[in-house]
Amino acid sequence: MRLRTPSMSKAIDLVLSQVVPFALAAITTFATAGILGTADRGRLALILSTGGLIGAIGFLSLHVGIVHATVRGDRTATRRGWIVGACIAGGVLVVGVIGGLFVPPAADASTLYGRNTVIFASIGGALVLFNLVVLRTRQGLGASRTFRNAWFIQSAVFPLIGLPVAVITHDPYAVAVCWFIALIASTLYAAFRRMPDVSTADAVHVPTRSIVATALASHVAVLGQQLLFRGDIVVLGFFVSAQQLGIYSVAAPIAGMIWVFSEALSLLAFDTGGKVQTPEETRARRRRLVAVNAIVGGIGAVIVALLSWLLIPWLLPEYVDAIPLILILLPGVVVQGYARITLSSVLTSGDRRAPLWIGIGSAILSVVYIPLSALLGIAGAAIASSIIYALQSVLVAIVVRRSRKQRSEQLA
Numbered sequence: 001m002r003l004r005t006p007s008m009s010k011a012i013d014l015v016l017s018q019v020v021p022f023a024l025a026a027i028t029t030f031a032t033a034g035i036l037g038t039a040d041r042g043r044l045a046l047i048l049s050t051g052g053l054i055g056a057i058g059f060l061s062l063h064v065g066i067v068h069a070t071v072r073g074d075r076t077a078t079r080r081g082w083i084v085g086a087c088i089a090g091g092v093l094v095v096g097v098i099g100g101l102f103v104p105p106a107a108d109a110s111t112l113y114g115r116n117t118v119i120f121a122s123i124g125g126a127l128v129l130f131n132l133v134v135l136r137t138r139q140g141l142g143a144s145r146t147f148r149n150a151w152f153i154q155s156a157v158f159p160l161i162g163l164p165v166a167v168i169t170h171d172p173y174a175v176a177v178c179w180f181i182a183l184i185a186s187t188l189y190a191a192f193r194r195m196p197d198v199s200t201a202d203a204v205h206v207p208t209r210s211i212v213a214t215a216l217a218s219h220v221a222v223l224g225q226q227l228l229f230r231g232d233i234v235v236l237g238f239f240v241s242a243q244q245l246g247i248y249s250v251a252a253p254i255a256g257m258i259w260v261f262s263e264a265l266s267l268l269a270f271d272t273g274g275k276v277q278t279p280e281e282t283r284a285r286r287r288r289l290v291a292v293n294a295i296v297g298g299i300g301a302v303i304v305a306l307l308s309w310l311l312i313p314w315l316l317p318e319y320v321d322a323i324p325l326i327l328i329l330l331p332g333v334v335v336q337g338y339a340r341i342t343l344s345s346v347l348t349s350g351d352r353r354a355p356l357w358i359g360i361g362s363a364i365l366s367v368v369y370i371p372l373s374a375l376l377g378i379a380g381a382a383i384a385s386s387i388i389y390a391l392q393s394v395l396v397a398i399v400v401r402r403s404r405k406q407r408s409e410q411l412a
Contacts, residue, residue: 021155022260026253028159030316032175033250035166038318042246044172046112048179049233049249051124054096056226058088058129063136065215069206070141078137080208081215082191085133089126096122112237112245120176127183134190146193154186221355224362228388232381235369240377248378251322252385254308255329258300258337289341297334305330325382332386339393342400354403361395 033041062081069077100119108114131154139147162178169175232252236245308326312319343358365388372380 021151022257024155024159026257028162029250029253031159031163032166033246033316033319035163036170036172036175036246038244038246039242040170040172040246042242042244042249043112043117044175045233045249046117046237046245047120047124047172047176049230050117050121050237051179052128053226053230053234054092054121054125055128055132056230057223058092058125059085059132059136060088060212060215061136061219061222062133062212062215063140064218065211065213066133066137067140068214069211072206073204074206075203077206077211078141081137081211082130082133084208084212085130089130092129093122093126096125112242116173117237120173123180124176124183127180127187131183131187134187138190138193143193146190150186150190153189154182157182157185221359224359224364224366227366228362228392231366231369232373232385235373236378236381239373244378247319247322248325248381250316250319251325251329251378251382254304254322255326255333257304258297258330258333259340290338293337293341294334297337301330301334321378325378328379328382328386330386332389335393336389339389339396342396354399357399358392358396361399362392365391365395 032044036044062085066077066081069081097119100115100122103113103115103118105115108116135147135150138150158179158181161181162175165171165178166175233245233249236248240248305327308323312323316322343355368384368388369381372384374380376383
């Protein structure tokens with residue numbers, strides 16, 4: 001009797017592929033929390049989150065247009081798409097740095113979005129932007145090993161140099177510079193690796209404008225997801241103190257540990273979904289993955305809650321206020337696994353409308369962060385996150401069901 005099926009082996013491999021980068025990120029989070037203290041950990045988290053959001057919004061999903069053009073036979077698409085990405089990154093850098101210089105130095109004492117934060121977040125945003133264009137292009141063109149290695153380099157370099165710098169300087173901005181170095185190292189590695197020739201078509205020329213237009217059509221769907229997952233800390237930066245933000249920045253990734261398994265299942269749904277012959281089989285596989293996620297996610301949430309209650313007062317006593325936040329976040333995190341798995345499965349179907357509506361709906365849901373964060377601070381952000389994650393799953397279920405009904409009517 002076979003104890004491990006190919007699907008089970010693939011699921012295990014995907015989980016492991018998520019564990020290493022996540023483990024390194026977790027080590028960085030907890031170590032910087034202990035070394036820097038709540039206030040400086042909050043400042044560092046704000047730079048990382050704001051820079052990450054700027055990059056995720058600004059990269060425009062250029063890799064989609066690049067890959068599409070390359071597969072059609074345009075061997076210059078990658079170079080031209082990367083030039084567009086570099087120009088956008090340069091614009092973000094110039095606007096951010098110049099804008100930051102106009103922020104009065106005294107603003108650092110009254111707001112978290114002072115001169116240093118604006119400038120450092122802009123630098124990080126520009127680097128993240130171009131990094132995403134390069135790495136996603138490599139992944140889209142079949143260089144999965146290059147993508148994996150580049151991601152590992154980024155995940156490893158940051159703690160390897162960032163933690164010693166944190167110990168020596170106790171300065172969040174010096175640690176942020178180490179993040180910049182990790183991004184640059186990852187980007188350079190991916191950029192200078194040999195690109196596989198994926199096109200079998202005759203050489204054609206796809207205009208740069210068409211590459212960008214194709215990318216933008218896909219980016220609308222991605223944009224809402226980025227706002228939903230990255231908006232909490234960015235919004236909190238306007239309403240709470242550095243200490244409070246530092247506490248929340250530890251609670252969120254602890255609750256997010258559940259997503260390691262959910263993300264692996266979503267990748268499995270994307271991979272196997274493309275090989276399924278009928279919509280019925282696709283839905284059956286999706287239901288199985290969702291059921292597995294609910295069971296494992298529920299058990300994982302209980303374990304995370306217990307370990308947080310036991311270990312945080314011992315290892316990070318300054319962050320004991322993170323425990324109730326974790327308990328608030330966990331239900332939404334578990335439920336949101338459904339949205340991740342279902343959305344990945346939908347992407348294999350070729351349906352363009354469903355991801356678009358999900359992206360728009362997710363962007364609208366993200367607005368909930370603002371009033372609850374303003375009224376209740378970090379507790380409000382945790383409540384908003386859990387509500388938003390749950391509502392997104394409802395949104396995904398409604399959109400997918402409606403899309404399936406429309407396809408059935410068209411075939412009838």
